[in-house]
Amino acid sequence: MRYRSQSVAYWFFAVAMLLFALQLVFGFLSVAKYLGPDPLLNVLPFDVTKVIHTNLLVVWVLMGFLGAAYYIVPQECETELHSTRMAVWTLLLLAVLGVVAIVGYMFGWTAGNKLLEQPLPIKLGIVVVMLMFAYNILQTMRKAPRVTGTAVVLVAGLLGAALLFLPALLDFRNYTVATFYRWWTIHLWVEGVFELIQASMLAFLLMHLTGVSRTTMEKWLYIVVGLTFLTGLIGTAHHYFWIGVPEYWLPLGGFFSALEPLPFLAMALMAYYALRQMKVAPPNRVALHWAMGSALMAGIGAGLLGLAHTWPAVNRWTHGTMVTPMHGHLAFFGAYGMIILGMISYTTPFLTGNPEKAHRHGGIGLWAFWLMVAGITGMTMAFGAAGIGQVYMERILGMGYLDVQLLLHVHFQMLVFAAVVFASGVMLFLWDFFMRHPRQGIALGEPAVPHEEPAEV
Amino acid sequence: MTKRQAAVFAVGATGLFTAVFVGLTIHSHTAFPGLTNQADITPEVLAGKDVWHRKNCVNCHTLMGEGAYYAPDLTQITMQRGEAYLVQFLTDPSRFYSEEEHRRLMPDPKLDDAQKRDVIAFLDWISKIENQNWPPRPILVTGGAVPGGYATGRRATAATSDDPVAMGESLFHAAPPGCAACHALSPGVVMAGPPLANMATRAADVVASEGYTGAAETAEGYVRESILEPSAHIVPGDLYSADGQSFMPNNYGDLLTPEQIEHLVAYLMTLR
Numbered sequence: 001m002r003y004r005s006q007s008v009a010y011w012f013f014a015v016a017m018l019l020f021a022l023q024l025v026f027g028f029l030s031v032a033k034y035l036g037p038d039p040l041l042n043v044l045p046f047d048v049t050k051v052i053h054t055n056l057l058v059v060w061v062l063m064g065f066l067g068a069a070y071y072i073v074p075q076e077c078e079t080e081l082h083s084t085r086m087a088v089w090t091l092l093l094l095a096v097l098g099v100v101a102i103v104g105y106m107f108g109w110t111a112g113n114k115l116l117e118q119p120l121p122i123k124l125g126i127v128v129v130m131l132m133f134a135y136n137i138l139q140t141m142r143k144a145p146r147v148t149g150t151a152v153v154l155v156a157g158l159l160g161a162a163l164l165f166l167p168a169l170l171d172f173r174n175y176t177v178a179t180f181y182r183w184w185t186i187h188l189w190v191e192g193v194f195e196l197i198q199a200s201m202l203a204f205l206l207m208h209l210t211g212v213s214r215t216t217m218e219k220w221l222y223i224v225v226g227l228t229f230l231t232g233l234i235g236t237a238h239h240y241f242w243i244g245v246p247e248y249w250l251p252l253g254g255f256f257s258a259l260e261p262l263p264f265l266a267m268a269l270m271a272y273y274a275l276r277q278m279k280v281a282p283p284n285r286v287a288l289h290w291a292m293g294s295a296l297m298a299g300i301g302a303g304l305l306g307l308a309h310t311w312p313a314v315n316r317w318t319h320g321t322m323v324t325p326m327h328g329h330l331a332f333f334g335a336y337g338m339i340i341l342g343m344i345s346y347t348t349p350f351l352t353g354n355p356e357k358a359h360r361h362g363g364i365g366l367w368a369f370w371l372m373v374a375g376i377t378g379m380t381m382a383f384g385a386a387g388i389g390q391v392y393m394e395r396i397l398g399m400g401y402l403d404v405q406l407l408l409h410v411h412f413q414m415l416v417f418a419a420v421v422f423a424s425g426v427m428l429f430l431w432d433f434f435m436r437h438p439r440q441g442i443a444l445g446e447p448a449v450p451h452e453e454p455a456e457v
Numbered sequence: 458m459t460k461r462q463a464a465v466f467a468v469g470a471t472g473l474f475t476a477v478f479v480g481l482t483i484h485s486h487t488a489f490p491g492l493t494n495q496a497d498i499t500p501e502v503l504a505g506k507d508v509w510h511r512k513n514c515v516n517c518h519t520l521m522g523e524g525a526y527y528a529p530d531l532t533q534i535t536m537q538r539g540e541a542y543l544v545q546f547l548t549d550p551s552r553f554y555s556e557e558e559h560r561r562l563m564p565d566p567k568l569d570d571a572q573k574r575d576v577i578a579f580l581d582w583i584s585k586i587e588n589q590n591w592p593p594r595p596i597l598v599t600g601g602a603v604p605g606g607y608a609t610g611r612r613a614t615a616a617t618s619d620d621p622v623a624m625g626e627s628l629f630h631a632a633p634p635g636c637a638a639c640h641a642l643s644p645g646v647v648m649a650g651p652p653l654a655n656m657a658t659r660a661a662d663v664v665a666s667e668g669y670t671g672a673a674e675t676a677e678g679y680v681r682e683s684i685l686e687p688s689a690h691i692v693p694g695d696l697y698s699a700d701g702q703s704f705m706p707n708n709y710g711d712l713l714t715p716e717q718i719e720h721l722v723a724y725l726m727t728l729r
Contacts, residue, residue, distance in 0.1 A: 036560030112510030222463035242591035320522030400599035
C-alpha cells in the first residue's frame with residue numbers, strides 16, 4: 001500500500017465479509033427446506049431464503065470488486081483516489097441498498113425475476129452506485145501519471161458490468177424476450193466482464209506475490225480478455241436453448257460455450273507460469289494459495305463443470321436440475337469468491353499494519369483455505385450426485401418430481417455435512433480478518449503523498 | 458506473442474464477436490413473434506406474468522427449465538392439469554400434497570380469483586411457445602411408478618405399429634394429452650386423477666350401477682364419455698372434483714382427433 005486513500009478498501013472488504021457470513025446462514029436455511037418439513041413455511045419460505053442467498057452473493061462479490069479496485073487502481077496508476085469521501089459514500093449507499101432489498105424480500109417486496117429480484121428503486125440505486133464508482137475511478141485515472149494494462153482491464157470489467165446492468169431496468173411484455181435480455185446482464189457479467197475483473201486481480205496478485213514481470217502478466221491478461229469474449233459472447237446462447245428462440249442458437253451456443261473453459265485455462269496457465277518463474281520468496285503464502293486456488297477452481301467449476309452440461313444434446317436432459325447448482329456453486333466460489341479472498345488476504349497486512357508480519361496468521365489462513373476448498377468440493381460432489389440421480393430418475397425414467405426429490409435426500413444430507421466444513425473455514429477466515437484492526441481511519445482528503453512500504457514490487 | 462499482439466487479439470476478438478452477437482440478436486427479434494405466439498399475449502397473460510413475478514414463483518419453480526429447483530417445472534403444467542384443478546390447487550395447495558409425505562409444500566399463494574385465472578392463462582401461453590420441444594419427455598409433478606418403457610416424445614408420437622391399442626398406449630404417455638401425468642396405471646397410486654389400473658372392469662361396473670349419472674350405455678361408451686365430458690359422471694373423491702365439476706380438462710374433443718380418441722378408448726379397454 002503506497003497511497004493513503006487505498007485504505008478505504010478495508011471497509012469494503014469488511015462489509016463484504018459480513019455479507020458472506022450472512023449468505024451462509026441463508027444457504028443453510030435453504031438446504032434445511034430440502035430436508036423438510038419446514039417450520040418456517042409461512043414466515044420465511046424457500047423462495048425468500050433462496051433470493052437472499054443469491055442476492056447476498058452478488059452484493060458481497062460486487063463489494064469485494066469495488067474494494068479491490070479502490071486498492072489496485074491507485075497503486076497501479078501511482079496516485080491517490082480522486083475522492084476517498086465519494087468512495088465511502090459508494091460503500092454506504094450500496095450497503096443500505098443491500099439491507100433494504102433483503103428486508104424487503106422478507107416482506108414480499110420483489111421483482112420476482114431470477115437474480116434480478118431487486119425492485120426498480122433498488123435497481124436505480126445500484127445504477128447510482130455504479131455511476132459514482134465510475135466517476136471516481138475515471139477521474140483518478142485521468143489525473144494519474146501512468147495507466148497500466150492491469151488497471152484498464154479491471155476498470156473496463158467494472159464499467160462493462162455497469163453497462164450490462166441497463167437491460168435489467170427494462171420491462172418486456174414477452175417472457176421469452178425478457179429472458180433473452182436477462183442473460184445479457186447475468187451471463188455477460190459472470191462469464192464476461194467478471195472474468196476480466198478476476199483476471200486483472202489475478203495478474204495484480206501474481207505480479208506482487210511471485211515477482212514475475214508486468215509485461216508477461218499483462219500479455220496473459222490480454223489473451224484472457226480476448227478468449228473471454230471470443231467464447232463468452234456467443235456462449236450466452238447456452239442460456240437460450242429452450243426458451244423460444246431461433247434454432248440456430250443451439251449449435252452456436254453448444255460450440256462457443258464448449259470453448260468457454262479456454263479463458264479459465266489461460267488463467268490457470270498464467271498462474272502456473274508465474275509460479276514456475278517465481279523471482280522472490282512469496283511475501284504472503286496465504287494470498288498465493290488463494291490466487292492459485294482461484295485460477296484452478298475457476299477452471300474446474302466454471303470451465304469444466306459448465307462444459308459438462310453445455311452441449312445441447314446433454315442439456316436437453318439436464319436443464320433445470322440440480323446439475324446447475326453443482327456448476328454454479330463451484331464456479332462462483334472458485335472464480336469470484338476465491339479471488340476476492342485472495343485480494344483480502346494479500347491486502348489485510350497492509351491495511352491493518354505490520355506488513356512484515358504477513359505470515360503471523362499464516363497458519364489460520366491456510367486452515368481457512370483448505371477447509372473452504374474441501375467443503376466446496378464436497379458440496380459440488382453432493383449437488384452433482386443429486387443432479388445426476390435427478391436426471392436419470394425424473395427426466396429419463398419419467399418418475400414424478402416430488403418422488404425423486406425424496407430419493408435425493410441422502411445427497412442433501414451430504415451437502416449439509418460438506419457445507420459445515422466450508423462454513424468452519426469461513427469462520428476461521430473471518431476471525432483472522434476481524435481480529436486485526438484497520439491501521440488508520442479513512443484518510444479523507446489527504447494530500448497525495450506516497451509513503452514507503454516494505455515488501456512491495 | 459508479444460504484449461502488443463495480445464492486446465490486438467483482445468480488442469479484435471471482442472469487437473468481432475460483439476458484432477456477430479448483436480447481429481444475431483437483431484435477427485432473433487424477427488423470429489420472436491412467431492415462435493412465442495406473440496399475438497396470443499392477451500391482457501390476462503400479461504396480468505398473469507405480473508402475478509408470476511410478484512409472487513416470486515420463479516424462485517422455487519422453473520419455467521422452461523429456468524428458475525430454482527425446489528419445486529416442479531411448470532412449462533407444460535396446463536397440458537397436464539386442467540384449469541379447474543389448477544384453480545383449486547392455487548386456492549389450497551395443502552389439500553393436494555402432504556408436507557409430511559413429500560417433505561415440502563407450497564405455501565398458500567394468497568391469490569384472488571382473477572389472479573388465479575390470469576396466472577393460469579400466462580402458464581398456458583408459456584406451454585405453447587416453440588422451444589425446440591423441451592422438455593423431451595413430460596416432467597411429472599408426482600407419480601412414483603416407473604412407467605416401463607413407453608414411447609418417447611413430447612408431442613403425440615407415432616406408435617411403432619398401426620394397431621389402435623398400441624397407438625392409444627403411445628398417446629396415453631405423450632403430451633398432449635398428458636394422461637399419464639395424472640392417471641397412474643398401478644392400482645391405488647393416486648397422482649392427480651383416479652388410477653386407471655382396471656379401467657375396463659370398473660367402467661362396466663359404473664355403467665351398470667345405480668349412481669351413474671352419464672348417458673353411456675356400454676363400458677366402452679363410458680370410457681369415451683369420461684374423456685370427452687369428464688363431468689358427466691363424477692368419480693367420488695375430494696381430489697378429483699369440486700362442486701360437481703371434474704378437475705380433468707374438458708377440451709380433449711378439440712385437442713385430439715376422433716381417431717385418437719378411439720385409440721385411447723381401445724387402449725383403456727385393455728386394462729382389466
